[in-house]
Amino acid sequence: xxxxxxxxxxxxxxxxxxxxxxxxxxxxxxxxxxxxxxxxxxxxxxxxxxxxxxxxxxxxxxxxxxxxxxxxxxxxxxxxxxxxxxxxxxxxxxxxxxxxxxxxxxxxxxxxxxxxxxxxxxxxxxxxxxxxxxxxxxxxxxxxxxxxxxxxxxxxxxxxxxxxxxxxxxxxxxxxxxxxxxxxxxxxxxxxxxxx
Numbered sequence: 001x002x003x004x005x006x007x008x009x010x011x012x013x014x015x016x017x018x019x020x021x022x023x024x025x026x027x028x029x030x031x032x033x034x035x036x037x038x039x040x041x042x043x044x045x046x047x048x049x050x051x052x053x054x055x056x057x058x059x060x061x062x063x064x065x066x067x068x069x070x071x072x073x074x075x076x077x078x079x080x081x082x083x084x085x086x087x088x089x090x091x092x093x094x095x096x097x098x099x100x101x102x103x104x105x106x107x108x109x110x111x112x113x114x115x116x117x118x119x120x121x122x123x124x125x126x127x128x129x130x131x132x133x134x135x136x137x138x139x140x141x142x143x144x145x146x147x148x149x150x151x152x153x154x155x156x157x158x159x160x161x162x163x164x165x166x167x168x169x170x171x172x173x174x175x176x177x178x179x180x181x182x183x184x185x186x187x188x189x190x191x192x193x194x195x196x
Contacts, residue, residue, distance in 0.1 A: 001146055005065065008139065012062045016055055023051040043121040050129050057132050061139040064095070067147065073159040085151055088158020092148035099141040107133025 030044035063069050076087050107130060115127030150156040 005143070005146060008142070009062065009065050012058055012065070012139070016059050016062060019051055019055045019058065023048060023055060026051065046119060046121050053129075054132050057136040058139075061136050061143065064140050064143045067160065071159065076159045084158050085154070088151045089148055091158070092144045092151060095144040096141050096148070099137040099144065103137025103140065104134045107131070107135075107137055 026044050026048045030041060030048065033044070034040040071091075076084055079087060110133060111127040111130035113127070114130060115125055117126040119126060119129070147156070151158045
């Protein structure tokens with residue numbers, strides 16, 4: 001499962017880079033045709049809109065793989081280890097339910113309902129653009145199932161500590177000691193010169 005996860009990570013990261021690069025080129029061309037050539041290309045608006053949605057959804061799946069999504073974990077950190085594990089498992093079950101019900105099931109219904117609806121300036125249908133929803137849902141569910149199994153087995157911390165050095169610099173010395181950040185983050189000094 002780890003090998004498949006790493007392969008999907010690489011594929012998702014590459015897809016996001018390619019889609020974002022194409023998005024930038026399309027938007028630049030849109031500006032050039034509108035402001036310089038005074039003849040806006042009609043297709044650029046529609047292409048940029050759908051590229052933005054696809055990049056956002058694929059990047060969301062990649063963030064779930066890295067467990068980098070936002071989490072308000074103040075209460076969770078106060079719980080004992082068993083409580084943290086149960087809460088972490090419940091969070092992953094909620095993510096799986098969201099991904100399967102809303103993204104996969106809802107995405108399939110939305111794509112099916114709009115499959116024959118032709119886009120104005122592209123040779124695709126709206127339903128073909130919506131196919132990204134169930135794809136993203138399957139990816140997020142896959143990552144969440146892997147995380148759920150890792151949490152239940154105790155292989156990972158359900159609520160990992162902050163490891164971003166840019167954030168750790170702003171922690172108080174007591175917080176740095178609690179998170180183990182003191183060794184990696186630059187210590188903050190409070191001298192009379194700094195206060196003035």
